[in-house]
Amino acid sequence: MNASLREHRPPLPELGTQQDPRPNGVGRVVLVEERSPPRLVHPLDIAQIFPKETLWILNDAAVLPASFWVQPEGSEEIFELRVASLNDESGRFVALGFGGGDFQVQTELRGPVPTLQRGTRLSVLPAARRAVAFPPPETEAYLRLVRQDGRLFELSCPDGYAALLALLYQRGAPIQYAYTKRPHRLSEVQNSYVGRPWAIEPASAGRHLNAGILCALRGAGQRLAWLTHAAGISSTGDPTLDLRLPLPERYDIPEATAQRIAEARGRGNLVVAVGSSTTRAIESATSPDGRVTPGQGIAQLRLDAAYEPRVVDVLLTGIHEAGSSHRELTRAFASDRALDEAWRLAAAERLKLHEFGDAMLIRRRAS
Amino acid sequence: MPHGDPLNWGVSSVLITGASRGLGRALALDLSRRGVNVALLARGAEALEQTVLEARSLAKHSGARAEPIVADVADVAGATRVVGLAQALVGPLDGIVHNASDLGETPLGQLLDGSAERFEQVFRTNVFGPLALTRALAGNLLLRGHGVVLGISSDAAVEHYPTWGPYAASKAAFDHVLGTLAAELGDTLRVLSVDPGEMNTEMHRAAIPDADPVSLTAPERVAEQIANVLGAPYRVPNGARLSGAALEAA
Numbered sequence: 001m002n003a004s005l006r007e008h009r010p011p012l013p014e015l016g017t018q019q020d021p022r023p024n025g026v027g028r029v030v031l032v033e034e035r036s037p038p039r040l041v042h043p044l045d046i047a048q049i050f051p052k053e054t055l056w057i058l059n060d061a062a063v064l065p066a067s068f069w070v071q072p073e074g075s076e077e078i079f080e081l082r083v084a085s086l087n088d089e090s091g092r093f094v095a096l097g098f099g100g101g102d103f104q105v106q107t108e109l110r111g112p113v114p115t116l117q118r119g120t121r122l123s124v125l126p127a128a129r130r131a132v133a134f135p136p137p138e139t140e141a142y143l144r145l146v147r148q149d150g151r152l153f154e155l156s157c158p159d160g161y162a163a164l165l166a167l168l169y170q171r172g173a174p175i176q177y178a179y180t181k182r183p184h185r186l187s188e189v190q191n192s193y194v195g196r197p198w199a200i201e202p203a204s205a206g207r208h209l210n211a212g213i214l215c216a217l218r219g220a221g222q223r224l225a226w227l228t229h230a231a232g233i234s235s236t237g238d239p240t241l242d243l244r245l246p247l248p249e250r251y252d253i254p255e256a257t258a259q260r261i262a263e264a265r266g267r268g269n270l271v272v273a274v275g276s277s278t279t280r281a282i283e284s285a286t287s288p289d290g291r292v293t294p295g296q297g298i299a300q301l302r303l304d305a306a307y308e309p310r311v312v313d314v315l316l317t318g319i320h321e322a323g324s325s326h327r328e329l330t331r332a333f334a335s336d337r338a339l340d341e342a343w344r345l346a347a348a349e350r351l352k353l354h355e356f357g358d359a360m361l362i363r364r365r366a367s
Numbered sequence: 368m369p370h371g372d373p374l375n376w377g378v379s380s381v382l383i384t385g386a387s388r389g390l391g392r393a394l395a396l397d398l399s400r401r402g403v404n405v406a407l408l409a410r411g412a413e414a415l416e417q418t419v420l421e422a423r424s425l426a427k428h429s430g431a432r433a434e435p436i437v438a439d440v441a442d443v444a445g446a447t448r449v450v451g452l453a454q455a456l457v458g459p460l461d462g463i464v465h466n467a468s469d470l471g472e473t474p475l476g477q478l479l480d481g482s483a484e485r486f487e488q489v490f491r492t493n494v495f496g497p498l499a500l501t502r503a504l505a506g507n508l509l510l511r512g513h514g515v516v517l518g519i520s521s522d523a524a525v526e527h528y529p530t531w532g533p534y535a536a537s538k539a540a541f542d543h544v545l546g547t548l549a550a551e552l553g554d555t556l557r558v559l560s561v562d563p564g565e566m567n568t569e570m571h572r573a574a575i576p577d578a579d580p581v582s583l584t585a586p587e588r589v590a591e592q593i594a595n596v597l598g599a600p601y602r603v604p605n606g607a608r609l610s611g612a613a614l615e616a617a
Contacts, residue, residue, distance in 0.1 A: 058510065060507055060511075065451075162434055162456055169448045169451060169452045185444070185447075186447050186451070187444070187446070187447035190447060190503075191506075192506040193506035193507050195454055195458060195459050195460070195507035195510075196455060197451045197452075197454055197455050211506060211509070214509070224510065226510050256370065
């Protein structure tokens with residue numbers, strides 16, 4: 001939007017942040033449509049919003065315990081690494097490093113990381129609170145540094161992918177947000193229907209659909225389909241690195257899902273994407289003629305206000321402030337006017353921001 | 368129900384608990400022979416490693432995977448991690464076999480004499496843990512439209528045998544959990560219970576040390592029957608409790 005043409009917009013009220021996870025399926029939803037005023041929808045009524053045969057697509061990626069601490073061989077210094085990109089089963093991956101401070105310090109303010117030589121061995125430290133169920137780690141676990149570029153580390157697990165995942169599950173924790181009051185457990189950030197742990201950050205729009213609500217959707221004649229997408233890091237704490245986001249993220253779209261999308265489009269049924277990660281996967285796999293190619297791929301698309309969705313008609317997403325990267329995608333679906341009105345309703349109803357908060361269901365203008 | 372040919376749908380990737388010995392191990396090997404990917408959970412790393420090596424050699428021709436997860440089913444809070452790791456290693460999972468069991472204090476004794484803590488421990492391994500694992504998996508099975516949740520039960524869950532108190536009560540409880548799940552989740556999944564009868568295993572020896580092994584069934588035979596069920600679970604009614612002749616015929 002051209003700043004010089006922008007009308008004066010009255011300042012928007014503030015919304016509070018939902019600091020800690022709540023059970024799945026309790027979020028309230030603001031329905032945003034261009035030609036109607038926004039309205040508030042309660043969880044179980046989500047199933048009644050759209051007509052029968054509306055297709056809801058969910059990202060079934062579970063959250064990986066992507067944060068862990070390391071000590072370089074021969075050094076006393078320890079620092080945190082967060083998986084940023086893990087797109088195959090080679091045992092190699094990219095991580096972001098954070099020095100002094102812990103998760104309660106905003107990523108922008110975390111201390112620097114040491115500069116290390118290629119080939120350095122990094123000892124992966126046992127978790128501060130041992131991940132229950134697994135026995136205490138008896139052996140050391142190492143990663144090898146392939147390449148470092150500032151905060152960005154390319155790493156390799158010498159024993160391969162299975163060993164890397166076991167290491168993360170035994171010694172890692174989910175990436176935490178600075179705004180939370182307490183560290184949250186891996187089980188608290190999972191959606192009700194998760195499968196393979198491809199997600200580095202939660203596909204948090206999915207929190208709004210628990211087993212009961214999915215059941216209600218089916219009962220109301222809505223159709224469900226799934227894909228798996230490696231929802232990734234949304235902020236690095238480094239403005240230069242942030243410009244490279246989102247990083248390439250792997251996805252897997254089953255044939256059945258691609259077929260359901262084709263059927264929905266053919267019949268004029270709405271396609272609802274649960275979350276920006278789902279949207280990114282679908283739109284990345286869509287050719288200009290609107291056909292979704294099934295199979296595995298790497299999503300490279302940047303979805304911002306200028307993007308014109310080819311397949312997705314409705315986006316379910318959290319409530320985020322203007323200017324944030326999450327907010328940008330919503331501007332591809334609705335005008336700033338409609339989004340501002342929705343925000344005002346959210347404020348009046350005391351809805352909550354961010355990953356554990358409430359939601360918006362945004363119908364694309366001209367859909 | 369799975370698309371296409373539901374009656375011939377069978378599992379391709381399964382998580383088995385208590386997989387390092389007895390029925391769990393026998394089932395792991397049978398499924399590996401059939402080309403099913405298996406994630407094998409047990410507390411003892413060495414025995415589990417042995418089972419994994421055997422499973423992998425049986426799976427060589429099919430390329431199916433067999434991966435170990437050293438963990439304790441009784442640590443309920445760890446269920447998300449256990450299932451997450453299993454999904455990462457052999458996923459997407461389409462089934463779970465709740466086989467790991469805690470017999471309770473041995474030698475078996477009267478309920479009135481047993482410890483409350485030990486009673487709770489039995490329930491953690493036999494009920495709370497398996498339920499937590501199921502919760503971490505079943506939503507995905509439902510979303511994908513097919514899958515199996517299978518619990519290993521016992522006729523102690525149905526009869527009232529003196530000295531079998533904690534174990535029997537826990538098996539009855541979990542049978543009921545499975546039955547309720549079957550009713551709640553409808554026809555999309557198969558939620559089943561299997562009573563394998565008396566088998567020639569370490570657990571049986573711990574319970575009844577002087578039983579005559581000749582009178583006991585080989586766990587391999589039961590494993591084969593369970594593997595048959597997992598190979599075509601939609602031929603069996605949802606919520607079924609299979610034992611004896613019905614298990615053989617399934």
